[in-house]
Amino acid sequence: MEQVHPQRKWQDYFSFSTDHKVIGVQYLVTAFFFYFVGGALAEAMRVELSTPDPDFVQPEFYNQLMTMHGSIMLFLWILPAGAAFANYLIPLMIGAEDMAFPRLNAVAFWIIPPGGIFFLSSFFVGAPQAGWTSYPPLSLVSGQWGEEIWILSVLLLGTSSILGAINFVTTILRMRIPDMDIHSMPLFCWSMLATSALILLGTPVLAAALILLSFDLIAGTAFFNPAGGGDPIVYQHMFWFYSHPAVYIMVLPFFGVISEVLPVHARKPIFGYRAIAYSSLAISFLGLIVWAHHMFTSGTPGWLRMFFMATTMIIAVPTGIKVFSWCATLWGGKLNLNSALLFGIGFLSSFLIGGLSGVMVASVPFDIHVHDTYFVVAHFHYVLFGGAVFGLFAAVYHWFPKMSGKMVNETLGRIHFVMTFIGFNLTFLPMHPLGLQGMNRRIALYDPKFQALNELVSIGSYLLALSTFPFIINIVWSVFKGKPAPRNPWRALTLEWQTASPPIIENFEEEPVLWAGPYDYGIDTESIDGDEEVEDMLAEVAGNT
Amino acid sequence: MKIPSNIVTLIAGITLTLISLWYGQNHGLMPIAASAEAAEVDGLFNLMMTIATGLFLLVEGVIIYSVIKFRRKEGDTTDGPPIEGNVPLEIVWTAIPTVIVFILAIYSFEVYNTLGGLDPMASHDHLASHNHHEMVAMDEGNSQLIAMNGEKVALGLGQSPYLEESSPLNVNVNGIQYAWIFTYPDTGIVSGELHVPVDRPVQLNMSGGDVLHAFWLPEFRIKQDVIPGRESQLTFTPTKVGQYPVICAELCGAYHGGMKTTLTVHSAEDYQQWLQDNTIAQTPNSEQLAVNSEQ
Amino acid sequence: MQSSAVNESQLVIDSHQESGHHGHPDHRMFGVILFLIADSMTFIGFFAAFLIYRAIMPEWPPEGTPELELLVPIINTSILVTSSFVMHKGQVALKNNDIQGLQKWFAITAAMGVAFLAGQGYEYFHAEMGLTTNLFSSCFFAVTGFHGLHVTVGVLLILSVLWRSRTEGHYSSTSHFGVEAAEIYWHFVDVIWLILFVLVYLL
Numbered sequence A: 001m002e003q004v005h006p007q008r009k010w011q012d013y014f015s016f017s018t019d020h021k022v023i024g025v026q027y028l029v030t031a032f033f034f035y036f037v038g039g040a041l042a043e044a045m046r047v048e049l050s051t052p053d054p055d056f057v058q059p060e061f062y063n064q065l066m067t068m069h070g071s072i073m074l075f076l077w078i079l080p081a082g083a084a085f086a087n088y089l090i091p092l093m094i095g096a097e098d099m100a101f102p103r104l105n106a107v108a109f110w111i112i113p114p115g116g117i118f119f120l121s122s123f124f125v126g127a128p129q130a131g132w133t134s135y136p137p138l139s140l141v142s143g144q145w146g147e148e149i150w151i152l153s154v155l156l157l158g159t160s161s162i163l164g165a166i167n168f169v170t171t172i173l174r175m176r177i178p179d180m181d182i183h184s185m186p187l188f189c190w191s192m193l194a195t196s197a198l199i200l201l202g203t204p205v206l207a208a209a210l211i212l213l214s215f216d217l218i219a220g221t222a223f224f225n226p227a228g229g230g231d232p233i234v235y236q237h238m239f240w241f242y243s244h245p246a247v248y249i250m251v252l253p254f255f256g257v258i259s260e261v262l263p264v265h266a267r268k269p270i271f272g273y274r275a276i277a278y279s280s281l282a283i284s285f286l287g288l289i290v291w292a293h294h295m296f297t298s299g300t301p302g303w304l305r306m307f308f309m310a311t312t313m314i315i316a317v318p319t320g321i322k323v324f325s326w327c328a329t330l331w332g333g334k335l336n337l338n339s340a341l342l343f344g345i346g347f348l349s350s351f352l353i354g355g356l357s358g359v360m361v362a363s364v365p366f367d368i369h370v371h372d373t374y375f376v377v378a379h380f381h382y383v384l385f386g387g388a389v390f391g392l393f394a395a396v397y398h399w400f401p402k403m404s405g406k407m408v409n410e411t412l413g414r415i416h417f418v419m420t421f422i423g424f425n426l427t428f429l430p431m432h433p434l435g436l437q438g439m440n441r442r443i444a445l446y447d448p449k450f451q452a453l454n455e456l457v458s459i460g461s462y463l464l465a466l467s468t469f470p471f472i473i474n475i476v477w478s479v480f481k482g483k484p485a486p487r488n489p490w491r492a493l494t495l496e497w498q499t500a501s502p503p504i505i506e507n508f509e510e511e512p513v514l515w516a517g518p519y520d521y522g523i524d525t526e527s528i529d530g531d532e533e534v535e536d537m538l539a540e541v542a543g544n545t
Numbered sequence B: 001m002k003i004p005s006n007i008v009t010l011i012a013g014i015t016l017t018l019i020s021l022w023y024g025q026n027h028g029l030m031p032i033a034a035s036a037e038a039a040e041v042d043g044l045f046n047l048m049m050t051i052a053t054g055l056f057l058l059v060e061g062v063i064i065y066s067v068i069k070f071r072r073k074e075g076d077t078t079d080g081p082p083i084e085g086n087v088p089l090e091i092v093w094t095a096i097p098t099v100i101v102f103i104l105a106i107y108s109f110e111v112y113n114t115l116g117g118l119d120p121m122a123s124h125d126h127l128a129s130h131n132h133h134e135m136v137a138m139d140e141g142n143s144q145l146i147a148m149n150g151e152k153v154a155l156g157l158g159q160s161p162y163l164e165e166s167s168p169l170n171v172n173v174n175g176i177q178y179a180w181i182f183t184y185p186d187t188g189i190v191s192g193e194l195h196v197p198v199d200r201p202v203q204l205n206m207s208g209g210d211v212l213h214a215f216w217l218p219e220f221r222i223k224q225d226v227i228p229g230r231e232s233q234l235t236f237t238p239t240k241v242g243q244y245p246v247i248c249a250e251l252c253g254a255y256h257g258g259m260k261t262t263l264t265v266h267s268a269e270d271y272q273q274w275l276q277d278n279t280i281a282q283t284p285n286s287e288q289l290a291v292n293s294e295q
Numbered sequence C: 001m002q003s004s005a006v007n008e009s010q011l012v013i014d015s016h017q018e019s020g021h022h023g024h025p026d027h028r029m030f031g032v033i034l035f036l037i038a039d040s041m042t043f044i045g046f047f048a049a050f051l052i053y054r055a056i057m058p059e060w061p062p063e064g065t066p067e068l069e070l071l072v073p074i075i076n077t078s079i080l081v082t083s084s085f086v087m088h089k090g091q092v093a094l095k096n097n098d099i100q101g102l103q104k105w106f107a108i109t110a111a112m113g114v115a116f117l118a119g120q121g122y123e124y125f126h127a128e129m130g131l132t133t134n135l136f137s138s139c140f141f142a143v144t145g146f147h148g149l150h151v152t153v154g155v156l157l158i159l160s161v162l163w164r165s166r167t168e169g170h171y172s173s174t175s176h177f178g179v180e181a182a183e184i185y186w187h188f189v190d191v192i193w194l195i196l197f198v199l200v201y202l203l
């Protein structure tokens, strides 16, 4: 085994590489770039909102900030970040050499940076200002070019996401090593299956809506314009048919991440493997039939509101199964409270709040009160930041040694966690009472009686922005100066840890052996005694790294 | 899975329940409730807060307990117990949320029905027969009214099925970029503010001219989008005299945040007075006054 | 565009394979089918919008919409449906290693596709309405136009198969992904047309 393997050079990361690991890192770094952009826009909004009057930016510009913030965070941060881990991990986890379609994979990635830059360029012609939902007729009358750029960018990014999904499904279903049946693959793969199904079924409908919207905007048709005989509500249905599933597209990959991170650092098997796997599929299916819960005060007749209320609430059941199973995974374990697990636990506790407020807004009579208020803003930041972003940081800390071959600095990681956790709750918790008390969203000027809470929110958001610095310093420092990482620093059982850190170009020296299930921590080692290879592996996992 | 089944669990459970019950009633998060409907919604919200508090304490409790109790000892590289599932436990935590969700759905349905949400059709007929001429007036400007199978559908909240059929005060509401305009069909008053008498049902017939808006009364817990080309309506019965904000809740442009006015709920006499003041003189003078009072 | 490093990795993988690794199974058809599922959702989106308009508008098509001529679309429909069978003959020919047969049948299919597009062009040109006449006409042009785009892509795919088939041994009875992909795509476009035809012209 003394073969010398060529390693990646830094130039590869700036090229049209077809190696899924390079592409994964490219996705991740690009996503982080846009996170900082989207975050900076959010901070500008928070500066504006620390006083009731529109004194820092013009209301018009505020709406641009708000629209760009929402769209960037969703389409250029969370979606690519999910795809980043999917790209990096799926082939490694199932013992494949690469994705099913490496070139397609590279194309899917290389759509994103130009698409993102194109999107940002809309600031030069007046960015879109109709919110990330772009409801007509407002989107048709508030700046043509900004809006058209928004449409084209989202179409581009949607295409990228469809191409990615085709790759994920094919790879997961067709390229597992022969020993790995579908019930012994890691849960992250299950959640990516569920995610990809939603992408394939939902994104094209959004594309259809945006094509029609574009006609209205440019060619003078009136699909969604009541002034010409069209109907704006049809747009809302088409938009949410994608965009509700989209929120699960954004969170399911990180459900998968949590299912990986918790067992490793708690040293216990995942609790209820099949229940978690199937609940991903259930969430995915239910996610397709709840979209009108975003339209409870819109053009939806009463009986339709009742139908969508019922389907929406039912999603609490499969999600609850996951949350409880994760708690049970922690229970009785031997928790190694490092940065990855801290963020995993942060995910659990914050996502819970967002989920509970989600079920509240699913109730029609209550949603009638809080729709389009800061209560909803609080809800979705709890699930998106508290869920997806916390999960993402857990993933970064967990797989950083694998990706870079270096260990991170735990102290900085913990500082990052504490600052993020406090800043996050300080920012988004007070938004609940704000919304209930009567502060609507998407406003640059508000009633002075809300000022105190808004100041608190703004202070929280500054802390949140500061919290990224220990993270950035940690990552940059570790990449260059970090302690070299062994192949399996966490003594984990999934296949990606059976190869070098960072993995060699062809992933595995020889086809990896599936000698244990992905979560068989604490299994009786005597029962598989005798096999030499397995004993080697066990010795390694047992901790003398 | 070892579930600690001793007295401590019992005490923890009782405490949790008590805290949830208490907090569900005393969270003080909602603004005052100025209508009968608002009280209904608050009842629902209180129940949801109770359940949410309970679930929150339960899950966070488990997490915090685990973090403290099941920390790895320094140098311990052994694994935890290989527990992969527990069927009875999993059935319980599937069944309980299912039951909770059913209860919430049914209760929400009840409240929604009480608000008149399932009945806008019926009350629309009622409206059409009594005030046909206003409807026609409203239709002007909406060249193409959207209808389902030829019949118009009103969106929003109609008359509560539990209320006696009484003749509501009709007000036509028009939402335009950045103002609300209220027209009183019975008296011809046009105003930038909404004035209604206490304890009498009010029915707002809403239409919009340009983009989407949403009519929101936080103290009454009701909201409905105003959609150009469609009609929508809101029905409510104010129970508390006072002044309340009227807010546009749907993004409608740069000054969306400034699109607000006030709703004044008068006592019966004051309302008559207001009617008189405004009917006698829809003069520039009084409009001047209205504008001034807005600022 | 490919960097040297990638070629390097290719090399490694290739040598890897020679050393008795299991071969690369072909997943491309699987991918094509996933793509078509996604693509069909775009059409379902359009059709759903169309049906909603139909259901909620007081009059559909709106007053003053000229009657759609049926003659050209019916001819077009039969051309497209027939072309699917013609194309299949091409694939069957290939299965018998008859490249010439493949070329013949595919060429006819491409010609039929072009005929379809010409028919559609004729129809557009002679329609008494434009894109912005009213909601119905907008829907009509958007849906048929989007489908026409798919037909165009299909014709291009067929032409590229024809182009490649000139190379000796590019396609054979055992290696025919391009042929199959073009064919399944063409059938897909065909089925969509039938649904579209019923919705837009007949309903």
Ligand code: HEA
Binding pocket: A133, A247, A248, A250, A251, A293, A294, A312, A313, A315, A316, A317, A319, A320, A321, A323, A324, A351, A352, A354, A355, A356, A358, A359, A361, A362, A363, A367, A370, A371, A372, A376, A379, A380, A383, A384, A387, A388, B055, B059, B096, B097, B098, B100, B101
């Ligand atoms: C990651 C993204 C994400 C996720 C996961 C969710 C999850 C959920 N969301 Fe959320 N949502 C958004 C992102 C997300 N949402 C966004 C971005 C918006 C706003 C869009 C916009 O307007 O701009 C939004 C808006 C939104 C609305 C519309 C509000 C409005 O505009 O008026 C509704 C209404 O039903 C809703 C419901 C739900 C529900 C029921 C869940 C459920 O999936 C939550 C399920 C989880 C739990 C319930 C917690 C765990 C469960 C248990 C512990 C079991 C026991 C629990 C019970 C029995 C209650 N969401």
Ligand code: HEA
Binding pocket: A035, A036, A038, A039, A040, A042, A043, A045, A046, A049, A066, A067, A069, A070, A071, A073, A074, A077, A078, A130, A131, A132, A133, A377, A381, A384, A385, A388, A389, A427, A441, A442, A443, A444, A461, A464, A465, A466, A468, A472
């Ligand atoms: C994943 C999604 C995501 C994330 C992570 C966030 C993160 C944040 N959001 Fe976001 N938000 C949305 C998705 C998201 N948001 C969406 C979808 C909307 C709806 C838009 C709409 O209505 O259309 C919204 C709307 C929204 C609003 C409501 C606007 C309105 O209705 O008027 C507010 C208000 O406070 C807000 C605030 C914040 C803040 C303070 C953060 C913070 O977490 C951000 C923290 C900041 C950073 C972490 C950046 C740190 C970096 C720097 C400061 C620069 C340094 C630079 C370098 C080092 C290079 N958001």
Ligand code: CUA
Binding pocket: B175, B176, B177, B178, B212, B213, B214, B248, B249, B250, B251, B252, B253, B255, B256, B257, B259
């Ligand atoms: Cu009108 Cu917002």
Ligand SMILES: [Cu+2]
Binding pocket: A243, A244, A247, A291, A293, A294
């Ligand atoms: Cu949703």
